[in-house]
Structures are given as C-alpha cells and as structure tokens.
Amino acid sequence: MCAAGQSLLECAQQLGVGLSGICGGHGLCGSCRVQILTGSVSEPTSIEQQELSAHELREGYRLACQTYPASDCQLRVPAESMSTSQRTQVEGLELDISPEPAVSAYHLKLQAPSLSDLHGDAEQVLQSLEREHQVSCDAIDIDVLRNISAQLRSRDWQTQASVREQEVIALGPWPSRQLGMAVDLGTTKIAGYLVDLNNGRTLAAEGTMNPQISYGEDIISRVSRITSSTAEGTQMRKLVVEALDRLAADLCAKADAQTQEIVEAVVVGNTAMHHILLGLPVAQLALAPFVPAVRGALDIKARDVGVHIAPGAYVHFLPNIAGFVGADHVAMILATEVARAEGLSLALDIGTNTEVCLAGDGKMTSVSCASGPAFEGGHIKHGMRAASGAIERFRLVDNDVHYLTIDGAPPVGICGSGIVDVLAQLCLDAVLDETGRMTHNHPRVRTHEEQWEFVIASEEERDGHPAITITQKDVRELQLAKAAIQTGIQVLLEAAGRFQEEIEQVTIAGAFGSYIDVSSAIAIGMLPSLPLSRFRQVGNAAGTGARLALISCSKRAESQAVARDAGYIELATVPNFMQIFTEALNIGQHTHKGG
Amino acid sequence: MPSNERRKQILKGLYDGVVAFDEDSVVEFSKAAIGEGVDAYDALMKGLAVGMEKVGELYASREYFVPELLLCADALYAGLDILRPHVKGGGSEESGKKIVLGVVEGDVHDIGKNLVKVMFDAAGWEVYDLGNDVPLDRFVEEQQKTNADVVGISALMTTSMLAMPRVTKMIKTRNPNVAVMLGGAPITREIATSYGADGYADNAGEAVEEAGKMVQMIQKGETAHN
Missing domain, CATH: 3.10.20.30 (Beta-grasp domain)
Structure with missing residues (x-):
C-alpha cells in the first residue's frame, strides 16, 4: 500500500x-x-x-x-x-439578536418571453428585482447564469432570488429557506453550525476533528511542514476543504436540507488556519515578527475556497489581529462582549496558543501566549486527549487518590482537566513545593527510570499494565504552560496599569476551559486569584461569534471595529518578560500585583 | 596562607552557596578567600564552578528549574565579581575556550540560551552572546572575529529551526575547525546530526560537557559524523 x-x-x-x-x-x-x-x-x-x-x-x-x-x-x-473519536465541543452561548443577514431573498414572478418580447432571462430577473422590490442589482453570478434558463422554465417563471450586495448569488424555488453555515476552524477541532438566516435560529450543530492533525497538532509544526514542502500545504488545504464539505453535508442531513441551500458561510479560525484554508503564504507567520499575509476581512466565492455550497455563495472571513491572534479571537470578543463590559474584564481561550484579551475603559488589548500542548496532554508522559478512559477529575485525600474517568472506563491516561487537578492537588498537599520540586518522602512518590514521579494508578491497580504517573519532568512542562498564560495576563495588567483584584469578570472560552475546575486553575496560579463568582465558562465562544457574524451585518461591522481597535502586545518584546515569566513559573496562588 | 582545612571549608562554602542559591554566603566566602589568601582561580574553579556544575546536574534531572537556576546564577555572579579581579590574567581566559551564542533569526525566545550562557560563564569559558533573532551572517562574522572554538545556536520553534542547517553550513564552510552545537526545545540529537552540527545538548546542564567533548574531537581531527 x-x-x-x-x-x-x-x-x-x-x-x-x-x-x-x-x-x-x-x-x-x-x-x-x-x-x-x-x-x-x-x-x-x-x-x-x-x-x-x-x-x-x-x-x-x-x-x-x-x-x-x-x-x-x-x-x-x-x-x-488515536486522534479521532474525542470530545468535540459545539455548545456555546445562545444568540439573542435580530437577524440582518448579508443575503436577502426576493420572490420573483416573471413573464415567459415571446417572439414579441425578446428580453434575456437575466435581464428579466434584474428588472423584476428593481420593479417589484426596488432592489437594484448589477451582477449575476456566473454559475447562476449557467443554469438560469432551465431553472426559470422548469419553475414556471417563479423563483426566489438571493441577493448579496447588488449581486444575484442564487436562484431557488419559491418559497425556500435561506441557510447559512458558521464554522469555527480550530487547529484541533472544527465546529460547524447550520443557521436559518431569516430567523437566526441554529438548525444543527456538529463537531469534527481537523484532519490536518496528522501533520502536527500545533500551528508551528504545520507551518514548518508547509515551509519545507508546498505539496504538503496543498494536501493540508485539500483535507480541510473536504472536512468542511463533509461538515456541510452532515449539518444539512440533520436539518433535512441540501447543501445547495446554503447561500452564505462565515469561517473563523486562527491566522494560520485561515491562511492554510485560503492557500495564502504561511512561512512568515511563524517567524519573527510574525506578520499575517492579510489582516482584513475577506469575502471569497465559495467555489474559490473550494467548498460545495450554493455555487454563487460567498464565504466571509472575519479579520485577523496578528500572526498569533486570529479571527477566532475576534469572534470570541464579539460573542463574549468583553469590549462592552462596564468594568475591567478578561477573556481567554486556552489552547496550545492561549489568546487573552483585557478590556476596560473603552480599550482592549490582546496577547497570545505559547502555552504549548501540555494542557491537551502533549509532552506529558501519561497525558492524552479527552477520550474514553482519560482521568478528567482528580482529588488527593489523606494520601488516597480519587479520580473520575471519561465514560467511567478504566484509566488509560490523564486529559487536560485532570492534569490541572493533579497539579493543584499535589501543590495543595505539599507533594510539590512552591518551586515545583517533588518531595521524595510521600508514600505515592517513587523513582522510576531515574526520574521522580507521583503514582496515580500503580501497576497493581492496573492489573500489571504500566502505572499512570505524573513525573517531575511533567510538572516542569506544566509549569511552563501555566506560566505562559499567567505571564500573558500579568503583562496585560501592567500595560493597562491595573491590578488583578480589579478584574470584575473573567470569561473562559474554548473546550478545555469549559471542562477545567476553575478553583484548581486558581490554585496553581494559572488564573487570577479572584472569587469564583467572577468567572464564567462559556464554551465555544468563537463558534458563537461566527454565528453572530453570519446572521448580522452589524455584528460583522462590529468585528471589523474590534480587529481595528484591539491593541496587541508581542510578549517577547516586553522588556521585563523574562522576570515576569520566571516568577510565574512558581506554583501557587497568583499574588503578584500589577500596576 | 590558610590552613588546608580552612581552605577546604572556604571552597565548600562557595560550592554550597551556589547550589543553595545563597548569595550572601557566596559573597562572604569569596571575601574570605581573598582576605585569607586562597588562590582566586582555585576558589573560582574548585568552588563556584563545581557548584554550578552540580546545579547543572540538578537542572538536567529537572529537580531544579529555571527560577532556581537563575537564583544560583545570581549567587555565582556575586562570587565571580569578587574573585575575578584577583585572578592572574583576568580569569575567564584561563580555560582558553571561547563560545559564540545566539538564538537563530526569526526566533525571539532566549530564556534557554541565557541559561546556557550562565553555565559557560561558570565553567570559565569566554562567552560572546549575540542575543536573539540573530541574522545568520552574524554567527559567521562573530566566530571569525573572536576565533571561538564553538558556536552554539538555539531555536524554540520548528519554523525557525529550519534555518539551522544553512547557518551550520555557512560556519563550517568558512572554518571547518569550529564546532557547531545546536539546542532548543524542538532539536534532538538526530536532527542536530542531520543538520550537519557537531553536537547537541538536551539542556543547559549538559551543554558545557558536550561542548568540551566537541572541542576535543575536533582537536583530534575527528568530527561527530565519523
């Protein structure tokens, strides 16, 4: 083979x-x-x-x-x-706005031409739009033209025209639904939503894995593969286009619809996913100074993107902020309305790259932290993704371990939420000191292959299979990951001249952020030490933002204002970065003052 | 001249002070060394440097981490500041070995490189630090200017690391007798070898020993590849 x-x-x-x-x-x-x-x-x-x-x-x-x-x-x-069959998250905030979609539908009743009336079919459509609906259009999509004559005749000269910015992009039977598709194109996961553009209702939601994952799970690995081989870039692009097609088909199957009925799509993703899908250059994205090929919003014909929805439909791409702060972050800001919050407000989407936005006093600033794959189970000896058998909750009581696994299956590894719990519990129980050094005289701490480790499930407890442990090296990886996030927050606070105690609301978006125990994340210092009532976990906010931009042109305009007004700090250029990061490596509640 | 016992006590004090990152204690024993006539070079190499070597081991096994290593470095430099002026010939040139260090162009992550610098300082090497996002030509120029034995290049990202084979070749073409050492999170020994480098260190704790081996091999007229 x-x-x-x-x-x-x-x-x-x-x-x-x-x-x-x-x-x-x-x-x-x-x-x-x-x-x-x-x-x-x-x-x-x-x-x-x-x-x-x-x-x-x-x-x-x-x-x-x-x-x-x-x-x-x-x-x-x-x-x-396995990279498949994992939990993919599509839940998000409910939409509560009145729809004003980019595409509007109009009912047309045309006269059949005769030898005394030789108007072209297209001209009839344009004239009827002008006459009956006072809509002046100056273009008809070429694929619509290719089918216009057969369509009008087979439907007895009645049709529904979909119009977008003075262009007829689709002709369908009258009456028919106007469907839209919103996509959050993540590095790991893709979430898709089928939305009725006329009433804003979500008809179906579906999650799938990003198939590019076999080319490397993080952005940098994928970009470096493309930098080394353009053929791989083409292949990665093809994979994701196919995934979007499958997603559209699955969504439509759920809602008893046809993919041809989708007349508008919105895609949000990080800057690299955005660039790879569009076949834009990516090498410069992952090298200092990390500049995107294009920042602004884009409207691209679906067929140029390669996805098979209504042939004349457009895909709207929300704007990017920077090389490591993309349209998904803009969508998150849109959905969480962090920019509109009264007091100081923090929003973060935790992943391999964690984007953080601090908003207050009418200003907002974002950073991207290289938190790495540790919280997704990467670089952790027994780490794994959130799949069956992953330890997702962990408590240490009187030297006894207690844990829950996904599906209640026998434990096979530890996923992100479990890893945060383990670190917090080991820290609270003084198995780890403040510097992250493992004590050597705890009954569950031992050396194995010249490395200190804490035993979560021993060989005996696993019927002779290798023990599940957290090693001293794992702890160091986790310290790096949590310090990256903590540093991002600290830098934003210092730049704004504010203290962490002043933060009135912390919004945690993304799949990992929805499953973590916030008190554990506070205990290790990853999140600021604030009352739990100030935190909210909102699920896939980027997906929600994409849906908002799909059904509302004002939200689209707002997203462009967000991208224009959001400040951006490149962490590596902050003069005292090293000092802040080094302090953040210590484990324990974050008491360092900003300002 | 101090008694043999007192001399040992001072060296041990310097060693312990560095390992326990006790800056005050290192300052105290360094002053004692000068005041009581312990040879400054001995105090430096047999006290401070071996202490830092131990710190390197603790770091390599991940028992110590970045903050501890930096605190140890503070204690080390406090001692070096006192002892170096008393070493004949200035001190650091004594080992006779020189290294050029830098983070490859396109990459701005320099914590790892800074830790490596500390270890070379401690071991008495003369260190020429080019900083981060260093254009490839600068490595070649600096090596020629300083006639360094080793050029150490670091990268944190798999994207920036792609420039490493090119810079390695540039350096080796100009001067085949200089050893090129690569490091950083995405680098493995296999990658370093395939990039044409003479050596690799997994972490700051192992870098000095590795560099020493490379210099010896090159002096014997061998390279890592044969």
Missing part, C-alpha cells in the same frame, strides 16, 4: 488512520505509540529508546514516526494514540 521510505506515521496518514502526531513527526511527543503485532520494521532509534521503556520495546511498542516498515505489518493503535 505504502511507498518505500515512508514511516508508519506517514503510511497511517496516507491511509486515513487517525493516528496522533502531536509534534509533527519529529519524535518529540511520544503520542504516536503503536504496537507491532506482525511484520518486520526498522530498528528502534535512540529517540525511541529514550521515550519507551525496555519492557515496552520488548512488547513491540514503537513510535510510528520513527519506525519504517520492511514488510507488510499489522499494528495495534492504543486508544491514547
């Missing part, structure tokens, strides 16, 4: 197997662990000898990105190495 010289990970990617490759196939993350059942493969590399225990290697465990098949092979992919 696969060409010679391809790693098992590359083969899996080609065959469409959802094998995880967090680091992009560099052997750094250990997430593509597979077990070789039959067949011969290359010898383990030094990376694998480091990443896998001698026992695992004997059992046939390998890293797919480091292993090259020498014959047909049979593999087992453990649940924690």
